[in-house]
Amino acid sequence: MTHVNELIKTGYKILKQNSVSTYQLDTELILSNVLNKPREQILTGLNKDLSEEIVESFFKLLLRRARKEPIAYIFREKEFWSKKFFVNNDTLIPRPETELMIEKTSKYFYGKKPFILDVGTGSGCILLSLLKENQNSRGVGIDISNKAIKVAKDNANKLGLSSRSKFYKRSIDETLVNKFDLIVSNPPYLTNSQIKNLPQDIKAYEPGIALKGGNDGLDVIKKVIYKSKSILKKKGMLALEIGNRQYIKVLKFLKSNNFRKVLLVKDYQDNVRCIISVLEN
Numbered sequence: 675m676t677h678v679n680e681l682i683k684t685g686y687k688i689l690k691q692n693s694v695s696t697y698q699l700d701t702e703l704i705l706s707n708v709l710n711k712p713r714e715q716i717l718t719g720l721n722k723d724l725s726e727e728i729v730e731s732f733f734k735l736l737l738r739r740a741r742k743e744p745i746a747y748i749f750r751e752k753e754f755w756s757k758k759f760f761v762n763n764d765t766l767i768p769r770p771e772t773e774l775m776i777e778k779t780s781k782y783f784y785g786k787k788p789f790i791l792d793v794g795t796g797s798g799c800i801l802l803s804l805l806k807e808n809q810n811s812r813g814v815g816i817d818i819s820n821k822a823i824k825v826a827k828d829n830a831n832k833l834g835l836s837s838r839s840k841f842y843k844r845s846i847d848e849t850l851v852n853k854f855d856l857i858v859s860n861p862p863y864l865t866n867s868q869i870k871n872l873p874q875d876i877k878a879y880e881p882g883i884a885l886k887g888g889n890d891g892l893d894v895i896k897k898v899i900y901k902s903k904s905i906l907k908k909k910g911m912l913a914l915e916i917g918n919r920q921y922i923k924v925l926k927f928l929k930s931n932n933f934r935k936v937l938l939v940k941d942y943q944d945n946v947r948c949i950i951s952v953l954e955n
C-alpha cells in the first residue's frame with residue numbers, strides 16, 4: 675500500500691527532476707484528478723492508503739507531465755470564462771488574457787442581438803463565452819482545422835449552445851456570405867523567431883497552425899482585417915487579440931482599411947493585447 679504523502683513526494687521529485695516549474699501544484703492536481711476529489715481534501719488526508727490501480731493511473735499521467743505535456747491536454751479540459759471546455763492537441767489551450775476580450779467586447783452588446791463571427795475559433799471558447807453572456811446573440815465559428823471544429827461543436831453541445839451557434843471548417847480567405855455585427859478573433863500571431871524560442875510545453879504539444887503568424891506575426895491578422903471590411907454590417911465591430919508589440923502596426927493597418935479604434939485592452943503585464951475597432955462607412 676502507498677500513502678498519499680509518499681506518492682505526492684515522489685511526484686514532486688519526478689517533476690522537479692524534469693524541470694517542471696509548477697511541480698508541486700501539478701503533482702497535486704494529477705492526484706486530485708485521479709482520485710476525483712478536490713485538491714484541498716487530498717492534502718488534509720495525507721496518511722490515507724491508495725490502491726495499486728490509483729497509483730498506476732497517477733504515474734501514467736505524471737509521466738506525461740514529466741514529458742512537458744500541458745495539464746489541460748492531460749485532463750482534456752480547461753476552464754475559460756468560468757466554464758469548462760474540452761480541449762485536445764488539435765486546439766489551442768484557451769488563455770486567461772483572451773478572457774479580457776470577452777469582458778470588454780460583451781459590454782457593447784448588452785440589450786442587443788448581435789450576430790457574431792469568431793475567426794480561428796479553436797475550442798470555440800470565445801464565441802461560446804460571448805453567447806453565454808448574451809442570451810439574444812447567435813454566432814458562427816470558423817477554423818482552418820477540421821479537428822478543431824469538431825472540438826468546438828462538442829463544446830457547443832456541452833454548454834447547451836448548439837441552437838445558437840454553427841461551426842464550419844473554413845479559412846478566412848474563403849467566401850463567407852453572411853454579414854455580422856461583431857467579428858472576434860484570436861488569430862495565430864507569433865513571429866517565426868518567437869516560435870523557435872517557445873517553451874517545450876507549447877512547441878511540442880500545441881498546434882503550430884494556431885500559433886504561426888509568419889515572419890512578422892501579422893499574416894493572419896491582416897487577412898482577418900481585410901476580410902472583415904466586406905462581411906461586417908455598417909458600423910460593425912472587430913475585436914482582435916494581438917501579440918506583444920504588434921499594436922502600432924495593427925492600428926495602422928486597421929486605419930488604412932477604414933476601421934476606427936474604439937478601445938485598446940491591456941493584459942496583466944500592461945501590453946496591449948486586444949484592439950476593438952469599428953468599421954467606418
Ligand SMILES: C[S@@+](CC[C@H](N)C(=O)[O-])C[C@H]1O[C@@H](n2cnc3c(N)ncnc32)[C@H](O)[C@@H]1O
Pocket residue numbers: 765766767768769772793794795796797798799800816817818819822844845846847860861862863883884885894
Ligand atoms: C491562437 S488560436 C485561437 C483559438 C481560440 N480562438 C482561442 O482563443 O483559444 C488560432 C486559431 O486560428 C486557426 N487558423 C489559423 N489560420 C486560419 C485561417 N486562415 N482561417 C481560419 N482559421 C485559422 C487555427 O487553426 C487556430 O485554431
